[in-house]
Amino acid sequence: EPEVTQTPSHQVTQMGQEVILRCVPISNHLYFYWYRQILGQKVEFLVSFYNNEISEKSEIFDDQFSVERPDGSNFTLKIRSTKLEDSAMYFCASSPGDLGFFGQGTRLTVV
């Protein structure tokens, strides 16, 4: 069964560094998302991407964040100048329309 894959599964980075989280969505899906889950808290929407552009973003998704679909398969989330509070699980999802298909997540730890 097709699945969304995310790499790496765990990333440790120093405060102030830039990280790129990678996702390979399901190939025939049209909508792509990034979500974040801080430990013990709910899953929070960051950004949605459709037709090669951001369709919606939350107030969390400020200038520190950017997304890209550099080729036909990858979907990346870049976090510039990471802060301690960016430590969380980051989930990528893709959707043909309604249902979201989520990856296993990347655990980002900022030290």
Add this chain to the structure above:
Amino acid sequence: SQQGEEDPQALSIQEGENATMNCSYKTSINNLQWYRQNSGRGLVHLILIRSNEREKHSGRLRVTLDTSKKSSSLLITASRAADTASYFCATRGGKLIFGQGTELSVKP
């Protein structure tokens, strides 16, 4: 905001019992979805119910939707230890908005 809020926040039951989780939301929706998350893992979609549907079944899962009350319930019948997980409702107007989740613990 279109936010699903689940209750209870935590539920502990014995294997074989039924588990009922509730979700309330604030604004109009296209559909409501239930997801499951095993500890530290990704979310797996369980079931979707559209705004014009009142009840839906899938295996041991039964979902109801009351749009007049802006609420939904997820019933898991004959629970198993493997059902232990966090369960989230998510509402969809455009993006998916998740609630805080219900942590279900099923004891053997």
